[in-house]
Amino acid sequence: MSEIKIHTKNLDLYYGDVYALKKVGMDIYRHNVTALIGPSGCGKSTYLKTLNRMNDTVAGVKITGDVFLDGEDVYGKGVDVTILRKKIGMVFQSPNPFPMSIYDNVTYGPRMHGVKKRIVLDEIVEKSLQDAAIWDEVKDRLKKPALSLSGGQQQRLCIARALATQPEVLLMDEPTSALDPISTTKIEELVSQLKRKYSIVIVTHNMQQAARISDYTAFFLLGELIENKKTQAIFSAPKDSRTEDYITGRFG
Amino acid sequence: MVDVLANNRKITDKKNRPFEKIFYSAIFIVAGLVLAMVIYFIAVILIRGLPAVTWSFLTTAPNPIKKTIGIFPSIVNTLYIIVFTLIICVPIGVGGAIYLNEYAKNKKFVRVIEFATETLSGIPSILYGVFGYVVFCLMFGLKVSLLAGIFTLTIMVLPIMIRTSQEALRSVPKSYREGALGMGATKWYMVRTILLPSSLGGILTGIILSIGRMVSESAALLLVAGGSAMYMPKGSILDQLSGSGSTLSVELYRYAYSRGDNQTAFGIAAVLIIIVILLNLLTRYIAERLNKK
Amino acid sequence: MTDNISIIGSNKSKNAVEKSMNIIFFVCGLAAVVCVICMTVYMIISGWPAIAKIGVFRFLFGQVWSPENSEFGIFPMILASFIATFSAIFLALPVGVLVAVFLAKLTPKRVSAPFRTLIDLLAGIPSVVYGLLGAILIVPLIFKLQTAAGLPQGGSLLAAVIILVIMILPTIISVSETAIRAVPKQYEDASLALGSTKLQSIFRATVPAAKSGIVAGMVLGVGRAIGEAMAVMMVAGNAAIMPEFLKPVRLLTASIPIEWAYSSGLHREALYGIGLVLFIFIMIINISLNTVLKKGGELRG
Numbered sequence: 001m002s003e004i005k006i007h008t009k010n011l012d013l014y015y016g017d018v019y020a021l022k023k024v025g026m027d028i029y030r031h032n033v034t035a036l037i038g039p040s041g042c043g044k045s046t047y048l049k050t051l052n053r054m055n056d057t058v059a060g061v062k063i064t065g066d067v068f069l070d071g072e073d074v075y076g077k078g079v080d081v082t083i084l085r086k087k088i089g090m091v092f093q094s095p096n097p098f099p100m101s102i103y104d105n106v107t108y109g110p111r112m113h114g115v116k117k118r119i120v121l122d123e124i125v126e127k128s129l130q131d132a133a134i135w136d137e138v139k140d141r142l143k144k145p146a147l148s149l150s151g152g153q154q155q156r157l158c159i160a161r162a163l164a165t166q167p168e169v170l171l172m173d174e175p176t177s178a179l180d181p182i183s184t185t186k187i188e189e190l191v192s193q194l195k196r197k198y199s200i201v202i203v204t205h206n207m208q209q210a211a212r213i214s215d216y217t218a219f220f221l222l223g224e225l226i227e228n229k230k231t232q233a234i235f236s237a238p239k240d241s242r243t244e245d246y247i248t249g250r251f252g
Numbered sequence: 253m254v255d256v257l258a259n260n261r262k263i264t265d266k267k268n269r270p271f272e273k274i275f276y277s278a279i280f281i282v283a284g285l286v287l288a289m290v291i292y293f294i295a296v297i298l299i300r301g302l303p304a305v306t307w308s309f310l311t312t313a314p315n316p317i318k319k320t321i322g323i324f325p326s327i328v329n330t331l332y333i334i335v336f337t338l339i340i341c342v343p344i345g346v347g348g349a350i351y352l353n354e355y356a357k358n359k360k361f362v363r364v365i366e367f368a369t370e371t372l373s374g375i376p377s378i379l380y381g382v383f384g385y386v387v388f389c390l391m392f393g394l395k396v397s398l399l400a401g402i403f404t405l406t407i408m409v410l411p412i413m414i415r416t417s418q419e420a421l422r423s424v425p426k427s428y429r430e431g432a433l434g435m436g437a438t439k440w441y442m443v444r445t446i447l448l449p450s451s452l453g454g455i456l457t458g459i460i461l462s463i464g465r466m467v468s469e470s471a472a473l474l475l476v477a478g479g480s481a482m483y484m485p486k487g488s489i490l491d492q493l494s495g496s497g498s499t500l501s502v503e504l505y506r507y508a509y510s511r512g513d514n515q516t517a518f519g520i521a522a523v524l525i526i527i528v529i530l531l532n533l534l535t536r537y538i539a540e541r542l543n544k545k
Numbered sequence: 546m547t548d549n550i551s552i553i554g555s556n557k558s559k560n561a562v563e564k565s566m567n568i569i570f571f572v573c574g575l576a577a578v579v580c581v582i583c584m585t586v587y588m589i590i591s592g593w594p595a596i597a598k599i600g601v602f603r604f605l606f607g608q609v610w611s612p613e614n615s616e617f618g619i620f621p622m623i624l625a626s627f628i629a630t631f632s633a634i635f636l637a638l639p640v641g642v643l644v645a646v647f648l649a650k651l652t653p654k655r656v657s658a659p660f661r662t663l664i665d666l667l668a669g670i671p672s673v674v675y676g677l678l679g680a681i682l683i684v685p686l687i688f689k690l691q692t693a694a695g696l697p698q699g700g701s702l703l704a705a706v707i708i709l710v711i712m713i714l715p716t717i718i719s720v721s722e723t724a725i726r727a728v729p730k731q732y733e734d735a736s737l738a739l740g741s742t743k744l745q746s747i748f749r750a751t752v753p754a755a756k757s758g759i760v761a762g763m764v765l766g767v768g769r770a771i772g773e774a775m776a777v778m779m780v781a782g783n784a785a786i787m788p789e790f791l792k793p794v795r796l797l798t799a800s801i802p803i804e805w806a807y808s809s810g811l812h813r814e815a816l817y818g819i820g821l822v823l824f825i826f827i828m829i830i831n832i833s834l835n836t837v838l839k840k841g842g843e844l845r846g
Contacts, residue, residue: 052434054430054433054434057429057430057433059357069552072551072552072553074552076553078553078554079552079553079554080552080553080554080556080559080560081436082436082437082438082554082559083436083550083551083552083553083554084436084552085433085434085435085436086435086436087550087552089434089435090430090434090435092427092430092431092434094427096425096427096428096430096431097431098428098431098432098446099428099449099450100449108432108435108437108445109435109436109437112435112436112437112441112445113436158431161431161435162434162435165435165436269742272742272744272745275744276744278643279643279646279647279651280647280651282640282643282644282647283643283644283647283648283660286640286644286664286714286718287660287663289711290663290664290666290667291663293667293670293678294666296678296681296682297674297678343573344573344576345573346573347569347570347572347573347574348570348573348574348575348576348577350570350573351570351571351573351574352574354570355567355570355571355574356574364578365574365575365577365578367835368577368578368580368581369577370831370834370835371581371828371831372577372580372581374765374768374827374830374831374834375584375772375824375827376768376769376771376772376773376774376798376823376827377772377774378772378774378798378801378802378820378823379584379588379772379820379823379824379827381801381802382588382591382801382816382817382820383583383584383587383588383820386587386590386591386817387583387587407580407584410576410577410580411577414577438559438562438563439563439566439567440562440563440566443566464669467671468669468670468671468672469671470671470672470673470775471672471774471775471798471802474775474802474805475801475802475805479806501671501673501674502673504671504673504674504677505673505676505775505779508673508676508677508680508779509676509778509779514677514681517677518677521673521674521677524670524671524674525670525674528666528669528670528671529666531669532662532665532666532669536662
């Protein structure tokens with residue numbers, strides 16, 4: 001078994017009166033892909049957003065329990081969420097490039113974190129776009145608006161944008177749900193490449209996708225973590241009958 | 253069932269509906285009359301006013317010895333008031349909108365601010381005049397001056413700036429905010445690099461609407477900034493702003509009402525109408541550019 | 546890869562900037578509230594002394610306004626303001642709603658778009674320009690009626706009403722049109738499917754559904770009409786006598802700029818008092834507008 005990157009224990013989350021996460025405890029392993037599956041509203045996206053504290057921006061959220069990144073308490077005293085989010089990058093459900101050029105999208109993060117030198121920025125842009133497998137498609141039009149790209153390209157650009165801040169963990173919130181099958185395949189191949197350098201947590205509603213690309217799979221239901229183990233194990237021999245029902249398509 | 257609803261008519265039988273026809277024509281006539289009225293008004297202003305608008309009319313001060321009339325001083329006063337009011341009002345208005353849309357967590361407090369904004373926009377300008385006079389001219393000791401006019405108009409156009417900026421900010425997709433914050437941007441960095449550039453067009457619209465309001469304003473300025481523009485403002489900028497002086501609209505009022513000089517009044521009216529038309533075209537142009545994006 | 550940066554914040558200046566921006570924006574947001582509170586306070590501070598000295602009842606219901614004789618009764622002006630405002634609304638509302646229906650339902654876009662441009666233009670015309678047009682075009686129209694009634698020719702309540710109708714039309718048209726357009730087309734379709742004609746469907750299904758928006762437009766119109774000073778002052782004749790349609794009248798708003806320049810002492814204070822009365826009327830209108838809007842969802846003119 002590999003090293004633990006993120007450790008959560010007894011994680012409770014309320015949206016106002018709604019009990020959205022119930023005593024969730026699980027580990028995310030370094031340089032692995034962890035898939036979060038479950039029917040919509042089961043808390044998988046909510047859980048994802050507790051890891052980089054994106055839930056802080058929602059009004060009326062109350063979180064208790066532990067989230068540790070490399071042994072440091074994410075909700076502890078003195079934590080700077082901007083550093084946390086630099087270390088834990090995020091890719092959203094639908095592509096959300098900023099209304100600026102492709103180049104400026106990728107350099108947004110590095111500039112924000114203080115990189116100013118043109119040569120360094122150029123290097124980061126090329127490297128990030130290459131890592132996101134979109135360099136060849138856009139290298140001749142870096143100054144073009146990002147919104148002129150196709151949906152699939154936009155999503156890979158968003159991945160490049162997230163990689164440009166040199167994160168260690170990459171959170172992906174249903175990154176292919178708004179994309180066509182061909183773009184989806186490209187992103188899936190990309191994820192398998194990226195796990196060599198990054199620890200990836202991906203929320204997906206698509207069980208085949210989870211089976212194809214993940215090393216670990218966690219099944220959520222009604223805010224509870226039902227089962228979390230190696231992907232092969234969960235798909236071949238689910239322990240819990242509810243997991244089995246979901247995987248075999250009896251509900252959800 | 254009742255007989256009235258029996259299906260004894262063919263669908264080709266046309267029912268005669270005289271009331272319907274009269275009503276239809278009434279709507280078209282009313283709409284036509286309103287349209288004709290607007291066109292008539294604009295035509296009257298331009299036809300009666302444009303002959304008075306000469307180069308020297310626009311670029312000189314009134315000269316009682318040569319008996320020539322010029323509106324240049326009031327043009328300068330109008331520009332001063334517009335520029336300095338915007339310098340104060342735009343940051344406050346945009347900042348307030350940013351607070352309402354991005355920072356405020358307490359919904360009750362947001363409602364209080366929004367109610368205050370709406371209240372301000374409903375207060376008629378003559379009351380701004382009374383308030384501005386009591387507070388800025390008397391209490392702050394600014395006397396009747398352009399400066400008092402600038403402060404008074406700042407409060408008056410504040411609701412316009414807040415409302416348009418708020419609408420502009422609202423139209424920025426939530427995903428942009430998430431994207432920036434998710435990369436570790438602080439809120440202020442996100443506002444500065446994503447929100448403000450994306451809502452620039454909307455803020456610009458607010459500025460133009462504010463300019464329109466200031467150009468039209470007369471009642472408040474008559475009380476706080478003075479009723480005539482015979483001379484050019486003199487001295488340093490601060491001296492100039494500390495002196496009294498009327499804007500174009502107030503000047504129109506003075507010529508039409510106090511002096512009975514309708515020729516000059518129509519000349520100024522024509523200038524004002526042209527400004528209003530240009531401002532309208534500008535907002536339309538910006539709106540179209542924004543829609544294309 | 547740099548796995549060794551701590552997530553514990555060490556950058557004090559970044560936090561300081563973030564905090565101070567928060568405070569700055571908060572202050573900006575507070576500005577509007579502070580302005581409203583200041584206005585309320587100062588309108589009362591400046592307006593109340595005169596009312597107290599003259600006596601609330603004598604000020605509000607006194608029928609004679611004669612500063613030279615220290616008579617400060619504003620009842621004729623209050624009455625004139627109310628009659629002018631409500632007559633204007635009474636005339637402008639049906640016209641405005643009909644034009645709104647015309648724009649929203651009965652014309653193709655290539656007609657309604659330029660039409661709306663002109664209506665926007667009407668809304669942007671300065672009130673002094675309306676005053677000028679009223680004085681030159683509308684006041685003389687009434688001369689004949691005045692002669693027929695044996696009255697001297699001049700400014701009149703009727704002229705003020707007409708100019709107010711024109712000035713509040715754009716507000717009523719645009720707010721009503723927005724409200725009518727916001728009604729789902731299904732209402733109209735359902736009505737059409739029951740065999741009503743297009744007009745019946747519009748006036749029995751769509752317009753009633755847009756009622757709260759139209760009422761909001763009406764209240765906005767009332768606010769604009771009661772607060773208008775310069776235009777009505779230039780056409781109304783400004784005699785502080787009990788209002789009649791063909792006679793000159795003075796409206797509350799107009800009395801402030803008319804006498805401002807040469808007033809002092811109690812006279813000036815009485816003008817502040819008029820300001821306070823007007824302020825109270827406006828606040829009542831604002832609050833009722835707010836309630837109408839809350840009932841009918843978000844819709845602003």
